[in-house]
Amino acid sequence: MARQPEQPRERIRGREGSPWSGLWAVVAKEMADHLTGMRMRILEILIVLTAVGTVYAATQNLRETVGQDPFILLRLFTTSREPLPAFVGFLGFLVPLIAIALAFDSVNGEFSRRTMSRILAQPIYRDALLLGKFLAGIFTLALVLATIWLLIIGSGMIGLGVPPSGEEVARSLWFLLATIFYGGIWLSVAMLFSIIFRQPATAALASIATWLFFTVFWGILAGVLAPILQPVRYGFPEEILAQAQLELTLTRFSPNTLYTEVMLALLQPTVRSVGLVLPIQLHGAVLGTPLPLSQSVLLVWPQLTGLIAATILLFALGYVLFQRQEIRA
């Protein structure tokens, strides 16, 4: 920061104008890019195929039980039929893939196309550019997921002949929101790497490596770390419980775990806990009865806010790095 004691008034006044001027121009341009780009088209085809395949399979399975289950439409998301996994299982890795594909070259791409200095020479702040790119990514993601959501609900109604209940719609909307923020995390991760690395390919690889780490290795690592950090010395139940609790806490550092728990509680109303439950805590519970929506949301409220908080934190980190970045290549 330049020291200019002779101009104290201007220092106090701070930055001129709004940091968000030009934001919507960036959002509109980036969204247009996303929605017309070849990359997005491939992903759309992929996700539509997945939705059609899994929902068809689920419908076939569910036909027999129509009328017995009050949440039949939610089952569309979670019912699997060999050899296909359930639709939510697919979403668990399709959403990160889409998010990473949307953002891995968002910042370094501007550098490699040599458009960065030209854009920043326009009367906008860097804030608007970065937030605009992020919002465009989130909106695109939301658009794609909302479309899929409508397709699934619609085809479910046709296939099963059951109209959705208010609760089902509300639950699946919450689920949609959670899915968008789960994508938001990976969007932020990919954007962060696109700020750190100047090569888009490196950023893509780093994002995918991070995703793979949390999907595959983090669970194993948590299983290894928990006994080391919280060993069972004397075999007391408290010790065993503490170790299990620690392992669960560790796995919850992975966005995948958080998302899976949110998904379970929201789409399966009978789920009463996503953590450890002792038999004594279940005393008096009528097992197998569904929880009301508010209770299900309350159950995974920490997970839901965790997903949102992680998205914001990662974005903030990228934001700081981007503000400090030199424009010169």
Add this chain to the structure above:
Amino acid sequence: MGELVVETHDLTKKYGDLVAVDKLNLSIRQGEVFGILGPNGSGKTTTILMLLGLTEPTSGSVRVLGLDPARQPLSVKARVGYMPDEVGFYDELSARVNLIYIAKLNNLPRAEAHRRIEEALTRMGLHDVADQPVRTFSRGMRRRLGVAEVLLKRPQLVILDEPTQGLDPEGAREFLNIIRGLKQDGITVLLSSHLLHQVQAVCDRVGLFHRGRMVLEGSVPELAQKVLAGAYHVWLQVEGPEEAIQEALRQLPGAQDVTREDHNRYRVVASEDLRAEAARAVVQAGGQLLSLGVEMPSLDDIYARYFEEVHHGTAT
């Protein structure tokens, strides 16, 4: 000349230990074309980025159009057009769409933006290709599109970083005409380059950068006077007694150096144009003058000489 458009006072930028720009005092007046000259890494681009507020100065002050780019970046960037070296566009989008994006970022009203875009495209001769994707454009067309973009803002100051680099001679000449056109519109132009004869062709004044400092500043004749002590090269083609002719040329008042280049070709380096005196002296010495001419000092000579002196440690 009018008021100052760019004014820097002891402007300094350090990257760690490296001093990219060292106590730069630059002033550019309204309506002039100022050229920043210097080898790569001499601080030209860093200076430009500081003028635009894209890089924060380490110390010193900058005023662009009376504004501080670090404190009022939006006002500065709304009034200053900048074309970076290696100007890039969104290749898959058409020229017009690229310009529409820039117009939106400048918050121009739709109708006004449309009018300015048509005008800028027409002026740069890109109207017929406006709807083609930029990836089909040649380098020269991209540069012209860069100028079209700059014109959208109706800027008071235009900064061009290496505008003619990589253009073929025809393209470069065309581009120099564009710069002259900007000057005619009353726009102040700051351009950086290391292509000397082009700078000489369009610039009113030049500043010579070396290791982050502006070591020389002035119009080309002024610089010639400073660095070359007014080096006019008079060449003569003379038949006759070599010794006598050479001696007679040496005796000329103001002659600094006389060399014999060919068997009948001589070169006199002098502080002024000595053609008439040299012709008389040669004839008096018994030679037959076949032809003669004078070479005006060029920026190339100034540049080469200056850095030669820097190498020998004589320049200050």
